[in-house]
Amino acid sequence: MIAPDLRSGVERLGDMIAGASVIVPFTGAGISTESGIPDFRSPGGLWTRNRPIPFEEFVARQDARDEAWRRRFAMDDTFAAAQPGRGHRALAALYKAGKVPAIITQNIDNLHQASGFAAGDVVELHGNTTYARCIGCGKRHELDWVRQWFRRAGHAPHCTACDEPVKTATISFGQAMPVDEMRYASQLAQNCDLFLVIGSSLVVWPAAGIPMLAKESGAKLVIINNEPTEQDEIADLVIRHDIGETLGPFVGN
Template identity: 65%
Template sequence: MIASDVDTARDQLAALVARASVVLPFTGAGISTECGIPDFRSPGGLWTKNAPIGFDEFLASQAMRDEAWRRRFAMQSEFGAARPGRGHRALASLYRQGKAPAVITQNIDNLHQASGIEPEDVVELHGNTTYALCLSCARRYELVWVQERFVAEGHAPDCPDCGGHIKTATISFGQAMPEVEMRRAEALTLRCDLFLAIGSSLVVWPAAGFPLLAKRNGARLVILNREPTELDHAADLVVRADIGTVLETFVSS
């Protein structure tokens, strides 16, 4: 069913949430666009300006590592200034009420944690861009340190401890998906009776398989996204409207 207008969508979604025992939000870039963070795939998105740098390219080339970090530093004003939007705050309210035990996200912006959801209950399928990791020893580095070394040395720094390459804690094309997070996302999906896919194009696999897994397991499926998705046919409710406007009704103090 496709909701005919925002008021209808709110009413239908509220009824589904009220009847559900375990709500599982699954979020994509669309929930963060009102926070000033551009998405990746739409016209004007990040990938229309620069083709993504694959993991193999990052490993193989100092020039590619330098370029990856130049791009990340160029986006710092957007990521650094971003604050949770209405959608983030609404999901944090459901979390505090005990309706949603966790959030699965494809996003890398740390805004769910900033909204008040405990970090251990934010399952990041594609990692986090607000800090960096050594790819060899997994030591954490803050972005300020990386930028200072980049400026001082003129190139992306390597780990002082082991010499490994330092990369934002995100999952790049060609990089293995995080096993622990994928297993946790599957377990949460099989536990829920209402799966909310919010702001995701649902084209990036294997993450896009979770809505279908929930549906096959008997959960209701809601897809809230401005544009149609390839999984709309499987949903119990499809809402093509502004995410913050639809979800703000769930925001509580």
């Protein structure tokens, strides 16, 4: 059902939240635009300005690794200034109230943790851009270390433990999805009675299959997104309005 207006959508959502025992949110880039982080696909989004660098290209070419890190450093001020928006805070309120056991996110910005979620309860399907990992041994490297290396050497770093390339701890196109996170996300989807999709276009697979799994497992499905998605027709409620305005009434409740 597509809500005819914001007010009726919020009222219906409130009833569904009140009646649910276990709620699992699934968030995409749209929830963070209020925090000043641009999304990927819309006009002016990150991918309209820069072609994504596939994982295979990152591994094979030093210039690709250098460009990937230049792009990340160019976003330093944006990520540093970002604070949780109304959507993040509303979900954190439901988490603190015991309604939400964990949150599934396609985002890499760490804003759910900043809003009050314990790190272990944020299932990051596409990783996290606030630190780096070696693609060989998996050793964690902090961004300050990467910046110092880049400034000193003039190129992207390699791991001090195994000499393999170091990249942000995010999942690039062509890179394998994290097995443990995908398994946990699937378990959450199969064991909730309300699944909230917030700010995701639901076009990136296999992550986009998780809301369908929740619906098939008996959960009510709500989609909150400015634009239509391919899964609107199976949703119990679709709200096509601003996420901050939609979830704002639930902040602190």
